[in-house]
Amino acid sequence: MTFGGCGVDWRLWAIRGAVTVSENTEDAMREAVTELVDALEERNHLDPTCIISATFSVTRDLDAVFPAAIARQRPHWDNVALLDVQHMHVEGSLPYCIRILMHVQLPVLHAKVQHVYLRGARDLRPDLVVTG
Template sequence: MIRGIRGAITVEQNEANEIVTATETLLREMIRANDVAADHVSFVLISVTDDIDAAFPAQALRRIDGWTYVPVMCTREIPVPGSLPRCIRVMMTVATEKRQHEIHHVYLGEAVGLRPDLSDRESRFGECQR
């Protein structure tokens, strides 16, 4: 079955190193929380809010051993008024035997507020506080 794993993180500043480092942190946690192998990933889509343009966050995936050939693309989020600023979102599509409710979506930093229902659920199941 192909499943989507969602994640999001925020950065304090539109600075290249912070963008790539934060994205790497998010990706590594998504991989860890869901026991994902690169060979099981169809593609990774990364979106950013309009206030992030100092770097391509996709560079972070290339810092992770074994992920060289995973297709990745960056795009912009819809600029909805009042939406969370300086936010990086990830959608990872993976082949897995896990059921939908077994997928651990990861929200870090201020992005926890995007889906507190999922963050609360994961902390109840013993995952690290997001």
Template sequence: MIRGIRGAITIHVDNESQIIDSTEKLIRTMIAKNDIEAANVASVFISATSDIQTGFPAKALRKFPGWTYVPVMCMQEMDVEESLARCVRVMIHYNTNKSQEDIHHVYLEEAIKLRPDLIKHKTSN
């Protein structure tokens, strides 16, 4: 069965190194908390808010050994008034037998504001 594993992180400054470093931190945490193996990943969607313009967050995924052939798509997040600024969101589509309740979604930095209901139940930092 394919499960979606969500994650999000905010960046302090819009520059390529911060985008890639922050995205790498987020994905590493998602992998660790969910015991993700690249061979079981169907695809990864990564979105960024419109104020992130100096680099592709998806480049961070290419730093991980074994992830070369994982399909990744980078897209722009909806531009909604008063939404969280400089935010990268990740959705990993993962083949697993885990139940929805056993999936650990990860929200770092200011992104913890996006899903406080999940933070109360699971540690995300």
């Protein structure tokens, strides 16, 4: 797709991330969701107007607040389609975890997307953890 006649080709990208929460409270979840989304925007140089949708999944031990309600309060996220779901429970899986799957429209020549795994969620995908 060429955008606005300026000759830029665009592509739909899927970006993933996850973060763990210290406790099941609204404050702890707000801090974690904000940290995760800030990192995703920063590391991928995202303009929120290019974010099409974001699905948050939470482990069954988190129910203090909807992560989408937190994200909805961010500047320029008013047109992002947001959804919350409960992550499938598997015995022994990482507790107190919030995951995100974002769909974004970016130029084809955009640098490779960076998936973000923070705090205890680093153990989910150590191959994707960015250090430094």
